[in-house]
Amino acid sequence: MENQRRIFIKKAGIIGAAIAFSPNVLLSATAPKKEKLGVALVGLGYYSTDLLAPALQLTKNCELKGIVTGSPEKIPIWQEKYGIEDKNVYNYGNFDSISNNPDIDVIYVVLPPSMHAEYTIRAANTGKHVWCEKPMAPSVAECEAMIKACDDNKVKLAIGYRCQHDPNIQAYMNVAKERPFGKVKMVTSAAGYFDGRTNHWKQNKALGGGAMGDMGVYALQGARLATGEEPNSVMAQASTTRPEIYHEVEETMMFQLEFPSGARASCQTSFGINMNHLQVNYEKGWLKMEPHSSYNGNNGSMSDSTIINFPIENQQAKQMDEDAWAIMNQESLLVPGEEGLRDIRVVEAIYKSANQNCAVKI
Ligand code: NAD
Numbered sequence: 133m134e135n136q137r138r139i140f141i142k143k144a145g146i147i148g149a150a151i152a153f154s155p156n157v158l159l160s161a162t163a164p165k166k167e168k169l170g171v172a173l174v175g176l177g178y179y180s181t182d183l184l185a186p187a188l189q190l191t192k193n194c195e196l197k198g199i200v201t202g203s204p205e206k207i208p209i210w211q212e213k214y215g216i217e218d219k220n221v222y223n224y225g226n227f228d229s230i231s232n233n234p235d236i237d238v239i240y241v242v243l244p245p246s247m248h249a250e251y252t253i254r255a256a257n258t259g260k261h262v263w264c265e266k267p268m269a270p271s272v273a274e275c276e277a278m279i280k281a282c283d284d285n286k287v288k289l290a291i292g293y294r295c296q297h298d299p300n301i302q303a304y305m306n307v308a309k310e311r312p313f314g315k316v317k318m319v320t321s322a323a324g325y326f327d328g329r330t331n332h333w334k335q336n337k338a339l340g341g342g343a344m345g346d347m348g349v350y351a352l353q354g355a356r357l358a359t360g361e362e363p364n365s366v367m368a369q370a371s372t373t374r375p376e377i378y379h380e381v382e383e384t385m386m387f388q389l390e391f392p393s394g395a396r397a398s399c400q401t402s403f404g405i406n407m408n409h410l411q412v413n414y415e416k417g418w419l420k421m422e423p424h425s426s427y428n429g430n431n432g433s434m435s436d437s438t439i440i441n442f443p444i445e446n447q448q449a450k451q452m453d454e455d456a457w458a459i460m461n462q463e464s465l466l467v468p469g470e471e472g473l474r475d476i477r478v479v480e481a482i483y484k485s486a487n488q489n490c491a492v493k494i
Pocket of ligand 1: 176177245265292294339346
């Protein structure tokens with residue numbers, strides 16, 4: 133890997149910009165006021181339990197200080213494992229009193245998507261900064277209300293797009309900026325996995341389920357970030373092979389995007405198919421990533437033999453450290469609410485196209 137890394141760095145000076153964004157480089161520039169921001173996780177399901185809480189044991193700029201849960205049986209387990217004090221334990225009813233708790237600086241909403249807007253707005257109203265998981269919310273209107281609530285309360289809003297903090301993804305974002313292979317002609321991206329569950333929020337429309345909002349945003353981000361453009365038109369097709377499970381929401385969504393430059397993208401997402409890749413065809417070359425949106429190991433190559441394979445210790449820790457650093461230093465967030473909204477604008481158009489079976493302008 134070290135050899136590959138050397139080849140990569142030698143060949144692609146442009147991508148050095150990705151490394152320059154490392155929090156350690158930035159941290160040395162300014163002394164933060166509070167050594168570590170206190171984070172409260174709202175919703176203690178899979179992602180909080182398996183990924184975020186462990187990552188918060190590795191972070192330098194923030195730490196796990198509080199939990200908000202509707203499941204009392206989880207409280208002693210989390211308190212024992214992470215040393216969370218009684219005064220930092222909340223339920224959905226008394227959540228708003230977190231406003232008086234100086235231990236908590238950031239509230240991280242890790243609930244089903246239909247609950248993101250309500251809890252982000254309630255969190256903003258407590259005066260705490262907000263991190264919210266993807267997809268930002270099921271509708272553009274909710275995303276706009278979330279951004280407004282954070283602006284009105286003068287708190288920051290970050291969306292949990294961990295991949296944008298990954299130098300391997302930043303590598304192809306930089307290719308979009310520097311254009312060493314000319315214009316983008318075609319992007320092909322796919323994000324999906326086989327979900328064997330039958331009665332989860334991912335299969336429930338009212339809770340914000342469906343493959344498109346869940347894995348689909350990774351396929352969409354691949355197209356948006358690889359072109360560096362916003363699509364102006366979409367055509368989409370929803371389908372299912374398991375109608376007994378996927379009768380409210382789509383199991384699979386295929387969507388084709390057109391961009392102002394003339395670039396096109398063909399994207400797929402699914403809860404029935406394992407897929408995780410990106411290919412970009414430029415005027416004079418190509419870039420491939422596989423995996424493209426994993427928690428670790430994202431890697432790829434380019435037509436000029438450049439290898440993209442940056443080691444990354446922990447993607448979620450890097451994401452939260454960079455977001456905490458930005459808050460402490462009053463800098464711009466890498467993935468603010470506006471970026472989550474850009475995706476949801478396209479997601480809304482994708483659903484409209486699939487429902488009406490026609491191209492939709494964005
Ligand atoms: P999960 O089902 O495992 O956990 C959801 C949590 O919400 C549970 O603790 C559950 O008790 C709680 N909850 C509260 N009210 C609920 C209700 N009415 N119905 C269902 N659950 C309710 O889900 P998850 O996989 O942890 O996903 C949570 C969020 O994190 C989602 O927005 C998801 O898209 C996001 N996520 C992001 C990543 C990523 O890589 N960034 C990965 C996984 C999940």
